[in-house]
Amino acid sequence: MLGVFLFGSCSNDEDLGESLIDTSTPELNETDQWIRENFTIPYNIEVKYRFDDAEVDNGKVLTPAKLEKVRPFLEAMKTVWIDPYAEYGGEDFVKMMVPKLLVLVGSHNYNKNGSIILGQAENGRKVTIFDINYFDPANKTIMDRIFSTMQHEFGHILHQNVMYPLEYEKITPGYTTAWMNYGKSDALVMGFITAYSMNNPNDDFVEMIAKMLTKSREEWNKYVESAYVSSWDPDYELLLKQKEEGIAKIRQKEEMVVNYFLQVWNIDLYELQAHIHEVTVNLANK
């Protein structure tokens, strides 16, 4: 008798109605379709070019990307960044390492001190690129700035997967968060490729990659030795000596970066550098 009551229960065969989860394919415009074919299907990359406040710092004033800039930018990105890595590192390398979410923002991203954030990488999964509305493949300054950001952020993903040798950070131990107080020449003399590379060893490592991959070998060599030392300076001789020491330190870092690429990722960085330079020039002359 008790058993009957115990096992008796209410019927829950209620009609739950349609699922509230929308699984329908969103309507794709031409840009969406192009992204799907060129980024999402081959590399599993989601590109968010429509402004989404959930993806950006809400404390900042930012603007959406111009629709007409999105595809040219992504085409250039594929040409200058994805395709060369696929060619020299292999398709699998790109599929594995490439960030899975690209967020495009139209405007600059200003800090309170007036400096500008060019890009951000989060956990190797997401990269946010700012300044899309200023993109112009014929403008070398803009191209360098945007793709230096891409290379910089991708560099972080690489070392987050396989760390570079610890000896690297011992070459120039004078890292400082007050890097913005230094100019380009100050940095070079101290053995840093840019002022920002003084921020910490990780930024130093990826700044090396970014600078190498946005210049030809010749431009790179010139840049490494480009610190300005005034012959009027009473300490001219000393400064010249320091400059030479700075160059030597950067060359030492260069060797480690090149070895890292070769040994860890089986990529000849100088070949990759030459290739990226060539396609960048072609893009500007298109």
Next chain:
Amino acid sequence: MKKLLYILTGFALLFSSCDNEEDRIFDLDADTRIGEAVNGYQDLLLSAENGWITNYYPNAEILGGFTFLFDFNEDGTVKVAWDINETVETSLYKLSSIERPQLAFDTYSNFSKMTDPEIGEQGVGMGGDYELYFERVSENQDTIYLEGKTNESTMVLVRATQADWTNINKLKDMEAKLIKEEGIHPFYRNLVVEGSDQKFMLSYFEDMRRLNFSFTNDQGKYEVINMGVHFTPVGFDLHEPLVIDGKKVTSFAYDAENKKFLVSNEGIDGEVVFEAEAPCKFKGAAKMYYDMGWDSYEYLSPKLLEKISALNDLGEGEINYFYVSAYYDFWNDVTLYFDDWTSVGFDIAKFEKFDEDQLIMHDGGFDSWDYEEADFMANEGGKALYDILFDANGWTVVPLVVKEYGGTCAIVSNSDPEIFFSMQN
């Protein structure tokens, strides 16, 4: 006892049951209702044959308003016209519901200028919103009220007419009239309303689309009401009413024949007239504006430029700009730069009447690396500049933008109010 326990347990089980009857306040579940609301707003936006018009104040506290036209399309695009830019731009929009139904302009268009960190204060922008919540819709479905998600700016969308798409390009003309009317100097433009003794001096600050109404209050003190405006095909409207003797003034229409703005609110006769006297004296204006270290010029009046135009023959370059260093008691000079970066100027030895709204400048000596004093004074424009600067009648400081720190003023010649320059720090 055990039996009793069984019986009680049996009863407990017998009478326990599930109650699947819920009292629903709404017929549909929340998600369906939100979906329907979003679809309803989408249909409403698409229903306007000529789109929607809004006078949008991105930051009503410090800026004036801009007029936008939006024509929403089914394919997710929206055509956007702006009174500042004649090009109609197309971008994407999206309706969704995060906390509540919202409209987002999620690719760049003219409307994105309202949130562009490059426009207005660097990194801060104009304080507008690109995502706005739907607040309510008027009963006749002709007006949609929205509120900005981040900065809580208000947007009121009203069904537009075909004429609005043509008229939007005329709004700039009305602004030009407010900036300067042809042949008439812009200062001491007084708003006079019939039946009231209260007069207001108008000054317009173009960069911020704000009007200053300067007046002498009941206590005999100088006061300024600073208010945002937006333009209409016939004139301009104030963001909030200006109350004069209980009458609310909000709208102005331009009278082209008589070249003046008239109050267009029903039952109020009023006009903006040019008068020789200002209705108020801003005591301390000279000190307030001069003692903060001016170092830039904004504008030289056409008549001032014309008077000194012969200076273009003095050197290689043409007159480019005035540079006024005005650190009272420390360093004062007026320097005129040419576009080849040569310059000529004068130190200012002292000011008179400095505590009022008056300035009289006294020559502290010729100062130039590029030109000789004799050549400068022999030039008709150079002599004119000297006479204008050191005119014994002096200058009146007319506040354009009044702020606790900084601001903008015009320095108007007392001998000829068409001669003036404005400065901003």
